Amino acid sequence: MAELTPDAQTPARRGRGRRPADQVRAEILTAAGELLLAEGMAGFTIEKVAAHAGASRMTIYKWWPSKGALALDGYFTVVAPTLAFTDTADIVADLTNQLVAFVHLVRDTTAGRVISQLIGQAQTDPELAAAYRERYSGPRRALAVETLTRAMARGQLRPDIDSESVVDQLWGACYHRLLIADLPLTEDFARTLVDNLIRGLR
Amino acid sequence: MAELTPDAQTPARRGRGRRPADQVRAEILTAAGELLLAEGMAGFTIEKVAAHAGASRMTIYKWWPSKGALALDGYFTVVAPTLAFTDTADIVADLTNQLVAFVHLVRDTTAGRVISQLIGQAQTDPELAAAYRERYSGPRRALAVETLTRAMARGQLRPDIDSESVVDQLWGACYHRLLIADLPLTEDFARTLVDNLIRGLR
DNA sequence: CAGCATGTAGACAGCGTGTCCATATAACCG
DNA sequence: CGGTTATATGGACACGCTGTCTACATGCTG
Numbered sequence: 001m002a003e004l005t006p007d008a009q010t011p012a013r014r015g016r017g018r019r020p021a022d023q024v025r026a027e028i029l030t031a032a033g034e035l036l037l038a039e040g041m042a043g044f045t046i047e048k049v050a051a052h053a054g055a056s057r058m059t060i061y062k063w064w065p066s067k068g069a070l071a072l073d074g075y076f077t078v079v080a081p082t083l084a085f086t087d088t089a090d091i092v093a094d095l096t097n098q099l100v101a102f103v104h105l106v107r108d109t110t111a112g113r114v115i116s117q118l119i120g121q122a123q124t125d126p127e128l129a130a131a132y133r134e135r136y137s138g139p140r141r142a143l144a145v146e147t148l149t150r151a152m153a154r155g156q157l158r159p160d161i162d163s164e165s166v167v168d169q170l171w172g173a174c175y176h177r178l179l180i181a182d183l184p185l186t187e188d189f190a191r192t193l194v195d196n197l198i199r200g201l202r
Numbered sequence: 203m204a205e206l207t208p209d210a211q212t213p214a215r216r217g218r219g220r221r222p223a224d225q226v227r228a229e230i231l232t233a234a235g236e237l238l239l240a241e242g243m244a245g246f247t248i249e250k251v252a253a254h255a256g257a258s259r260m261t262i263y264k265w266w267p268s269k270g271a272l273a274l275d276g277y278f279t280v281v282a283p284t285l286a287f288t289d290t291a292d293i294v295a296d297l298t299n300q301l302v303a304f305v306h307l308v309r310d311t312t313a314g315r316v317i318s319q320l321i322g323q324a325q326t327d328p329e330l331a332a333a334y335r336e337r338y339s340g341p342r343r344a345l346a347v348e349t350l351t352r353a354m355a356r357g358q359l360r361p362d363i364d365s366e367s368v369v370d371q372l373w374g375a376c377y378h379r380l381l382i383a384d385l386p387l388t389e390d391f392a393r394t395l396v397d398n399l400i401r402g403l404r
Numbered sequence: 405c406a407g408c409a410t411g412t413a414g415a416c417a418g419c420g421t422g423t424c425c426a427t428a429t430a431a432c433c434g
Numbered sequence: 435c436g437g438t439t440a441t442a443t444g445g446a447c448a449c450g451c452t453g454t455c456t457a458c459a460t461g462c463t464g
Contacts (some may be wrong), residue, residue, distance in 0.1 A: 017460025120325030172378025200402020
């Protein structure tokens, strides 16, 4: 694995007493995020985070309920959310743009690996699962549903469709390829997803 | 957690020397499967499997490359594959039946929890990921694609659709709700998925 | 200034991993 | 049948991580 922070000389010796809470939290979070990007969930350890942050493990145990919760917090600290939804008047273009952007985020940055491993960890870490739903997948889903609802209001889509299920058939299909990876997650794939749904198979 | 096998008196003392390979393998696999169903991936440990099987840890390390590979083998040993695809002449009915059956398998049996945790583990266990694709998701995907291809040949679907992407939009959507669980995975949801795709959104 | 909340260092037991032996015995082959 | 090889076993070991507990230092608040 790569060096985390080449110039990360542990900031001198640090005495024993209390340090400003905000500062410690910040150091722990950036250390967690960097460790996550560098080694993934496999090498992500409370002990390592504490060491990189120059903090005590006790402090971490005190403030974070689980390894996953800490990892998620660290992820948000280091990776920008990138949640913006373009909203032109064309639902097909909007969906395609969003899906393609998502595909690129997941394929061309470290985020893809991290996200899949966070979801993986969430399968056995209820604290992380709840936090992930509340802070990541929930908001993203809401934005997509909103976009679909506006298109229905504009008459671009049938008014009786279940937007939530559509979200699962677009983004869920991408997550499927991300998490199972039988087949590659490509830009063409994203376009095909929109096309399949809009035109119908018949 | 529950008792694994109430009558699991360790079969007497077992000497030191070699034992029939097949017998040992079988005992390890059933122990692995039972442990997986009883405790899930969180409590799944080489040490526990060895203990329940009355075998030596060395034997397991010798024959299985990773914890995940052992878990997957154990899963297949204990849970029947249930891979049969009904094939009437009606593609809508076929897809709906299969999806509904999948939803029930995942919701009403222990399999759902185990599958999601295996996929979760696969995100940080390449050995498991490869084995899962090859032995589970691959064959299942192939069956679904086959069904779609036949329907295209019968003229029930457009001849130019990309079957693979359709699979992602049906089963992948279900996996999405299984793994993320923002929203419940219901029978109605499965029906809606098919309906969305067949009729189109427009 | 006094007292409390909080961070720190260090220790500890517990558990799982991965690896190494020496030994015992099944499986195989002449 | 007998000798050789492959394999399972019990045991031990060092290692790393988890959680928790203690004693102590120090910022923060009133």
